[in-house]
Amino acid sequence: MTAWHISARFGPETFRNGMDPLSIAKYLKGLGQVQSVQCGIESVPALLNLNPETCYLSFEMELLSKATREDVEGAFSFVAEDCELDVRAPESPEQKLVRAIEDMSSTPRLGDMLVSVGAVSQDKLTEVLSNQELSTVAASGQKTKIGNLLADKADVAPAVVEAALNKQQKAKESSGEENRFIRVQADRLDAVINLLGELVIAGAGANLLARETRNVALIEANLHMNSLIEEIRNGTLGLRMVPVGETFSRFRRVVRDTAASLGKEVNFEIVGGEAELDKSMVEKIADPLMHLVRNSLDHGLEPAQERMGAGKTPAGKLTLSAKHETGAILIRIEDDGRGINRERVLQRAWNKGLIEQGVVPGDDVINMMIFEPGFSTAEQVTNLSGRGVGMDVVKRNSEALRGNIQLHSRPGKGLTVDIRLPLTLAIIDGFMVGVGNAKFVLPLGSVVEVIEAGGRHVRVDARGRHVVELRGTVLPVVRLRSLYDVESALPDRTSVVVVQSPKGKYGIEVEALHGQQQTVIKPLGRLFKSVRGISGSSILGSGEVALILDVGSLCDLATLSSQGQPPAGDAA
Amino acid sequence: MNAIAQQPAVAAASGAAGRGATGQPTQQYLLFSLGEETFALDIRPVREIIQFSALTVVPLMPDFVRGVINLRGAVVPVIDLQSRFGRARAEMGKKTSIIIFDVGPPSDRVEMGVLVDAVSKVVDLSAADIEPPPQFGATIAREFIHGLGKVESEFIVILDPERTLSVDDMVALTERQQMH
Numbered sequence: 194m195t196a197w198h199i200s201a202r203f204g205p206e207t208f209r210n211g212m213d214p215l216s217i218a219k220y221l222k223g224l225g226q227v228q229s230v231q232c233g234i235e236s237v238p239a240l241l242n243l244n245p246e247t248c249y250l251s252f253e254m255e256l257l258s259k260a261t262r263e264d265v266e267g268a269f270s271f272v273a274e275d276c277e278l279d280v281r282a283p284e285s286p287e288q289k290l291v292r293a294i295e296d297m298s299s300t301p302r303l304g305d306m307l308v309s310v311g312a313v314s315q316d317k318l319t320e321v322l323s324n325q326e327l328s329t330v331a332a333s334g335q336k337t338k339i340g341n342l343l344a345d346k347a348d349v350a351p352a353v354v355e356a357a358l359n360k361q362q363k364a365k366e367s368s369g370e371e372n373r374f375i376r377v378q379a380d381r382l383d384a385v386i387n388l389l390g391e392l393v394i395a396g397a398g399a400n401l402l403a404r405e406t407r408n409v410a411l412i413e414a415n416l417h418m419n420s421l422i423e424e425i426r427n428g429t430l431g432l433r434m435v436p437v438g439e440t441f442s443r444f445r446r447v448v449r450d451t452a453a454s455l456g457k458e459v460n461f462e463i464v465g466g467e468a469e470l471d472k473s474m475v476e477k478i479a480d481p482l483m484h485l486v487r488n489s490l491d492h493g494l495e496p497a498q499e500r501m502g503a504g505k506t507p508a509g510k511l512t513l514s515a516k517h518e519t520g521a522i523l524i525r526i527e528d529d530g531r532g533i534n535r536e537r538v539l540q541r542a543w544n545k546g547l548i549e550q551g552v553v554p555g556d557d558v559i560n561m562m563i564f565e566p567g568f569s570t571a572e573q574v575t576n577l578s579g580r581g582v583g584m585d586v587v588k589r590n591s592e593a594l595r596g597n598i599q600l601h602s603r604p605g606k607g608l609t610v611d612i613r614l615p616l617t618l619a620i621i622d623g624f625m626v627g628v629g630n631a632k633f634v635l636p637l638g639s640v641v642e643v644i645e646a647g648g649r650h651v652r653v654d655a656r657g658r659h660v661v662e663l664r665g666t667v668l669p670v671v672r673l674r675s676l677y678d679v680e681s682a683l684p685d686r687t688s689v690v691v692v693q694s695p696k697g698k699y700g701i702e703v704e705a706l707h708g709q710q711q712t713v714i715k716p717l718g719r720l721f722k723s724v725r726g727i728s729g730s731s732i733l734g735s736g737e738v739a740l741i742l743d744v745g746s747l748c749d750l751a752t753l754s755s756q757g758q759p760p761a762g763d764a765a
Numbered sequence: 766m767n768a769i770a771q772q773p774a775v776a777a778a779s780g781a782a783g784r785g786a787t788g789q790p791t792q793q794y795l796l797f798s799l800g801e802e803t804f805a806l807d808i809r810p811v812r813e814i815i816q817f818s819a820l821t822v823v824p825l826m827p828d829f830v831r832g833v834i835n836l837r838g839a840v841v842p843v844i845d846l847q848s849r850f851g852r853a854r855a856e857m858g859k860k861t862s863i864i865i866f867d868v869g870p871p872s873d874r875v876e877m878g879v880l881v882d883a884v885s886k887v888v889d890l891s892a893a894d895i896e897p898p899p900q901f902g903a904t905i906a907r908e909f910i911h912g913l914g915k916v917e918s919e920f921i922v923i924l925d926p927e928r929t930l931s932v933d934d935m936v937a938l939t940e941r942q943q944m945h
Binding site for chain 2: 387388390391394631632676677678679715716717718719720721722723724725726727730732736737738739740
């Protein structure tokens, strides 16, 4: 049983939101025994000013209940947004001391700490300390711990002593924090990771051999070793991760200097700097981020005068934040400036011939226009921006890191740029497919679904493209077999993997599905740089090399090659 | 993939230069056969020789790029020399091997595999044993030939690895292939 002290001050909108403080009080009554309850009426105004639909009330309640803090707070979950809630368990004198110790800013000696919060008197402490000296001489030569002595002799509660000891421990840890980092050359780390990759493959090979022997003990020993290898690999890959905060904080100075030179006032805020990202990615994303930040300062945020005219605070707000999202990191640059001027962008796109004159595409398409090479809506070229170089580089760089960019423009209110990046360049979740004897890996993230489509379901349309019907819509299909000249017997049934590319959805016809697996990416080297449709390679557990398909460029390749093919094709 | 002969670069460098019977400094050359012919290559850039097992075909590449292999965790391209010299692709036989080379300038060295029908032996040749490439009559383009080496009263074509396996040339050829 705990005697909870609940004090709740309800927001003025509570009634209008359909909530009733009384029903909450009644619910709390059901949780235990209400010792006392008092309604706070101090904010109720004079009758003349009183709005009967506005809530002015608050209450204080003493509740004796077995319920946990979560249960008690849960009663307020519907009004949590605009209700000031304070749920407290009455503190025993012991807990008060513990809290006082935890709140102390410095960490003196254990004894002094206890004296200063009043857990023990100075006289008593001196007495105990002298006893400590005596008992040392008398006994084994080991000093009895002062904490134990105090607990025994001076009636200090063990919990209080423990809190003081914890406090000391923490202080020691934080002072030693800087020394706990080891600076390691990146290439040494890479060498270890490469070796581990080989170890994984060798382990898989050993596993295969062990299975052939049918020796259960050997198989088990191998499995255990493999799981250890897997853990080591994950741990080692984790070593490459660094918090993005270091890079972000470099921007502070840039923001300050840029804002000063533009004569604008800016509040720059960094959120989530502790989110981690692969070191090589952090380096590559720094420049594009810098560009976006500058862009927001120059184009986005208005001068103080203009802001005041628009009813905003004179100082603009620019937020750079990072957070993890399933398997990816989301970096967001948000400002409360003018947003993208749709009309101006559209006009410029028409003039440059990017969009046909008079055609008005969707907002998203218009917004993405700013990423086109050579595109600038700035009326004059400054030394910061307006040269029309940059945003396309930002897009290209983030795409090179297998990331994507999204814009959310709120005209007159601000712009949010979201950059989503994979956590590491070294590993992707892959979906392996087979064509003939060849194996290919697709990035799992781009796979939408897999449909069964025997060879006869894939038709050829009037423009010579292979298509398949997917729930009433026509889906273009890439035939890997004919595209890559795979020579082997055609199996009876084939599947179509539906993938989402930046240019739209399409299907890839494959003959075998090998399922999903973590894929370590190995670059293919200079010789294969110009190969289209393939972004890299990966070594499978069996030691084979599989090629990783590039969903974006494969789409282009499919359109090109199908134009050259006779309409009859080979999909009769 | 079994390594049938490992030739670490360090050992090759120190052991490659010696003294021949005539007292002249000699250089070691690796002899291998392509079809009926025997060729020689300076052994220094050779890292190892492995038995051919399986390779992964990279689609849409010119004929002379046979594919890629997994060399202890690194993905290494394999070049078909027969095809590079403008002949028919090599057939896979029992003795088919892959010679792993380091090619390119020291700043940008890459590993590359060369598919050959068989590796026969290593010979010592002094500068006196090597004659300049013939003006005509050679079965391969003159630019690939470093010289003619005299081995046991027979002349063997010594290939110039930097020319034969020039990454830049091959990249250019690959790009041309991609245009079609």
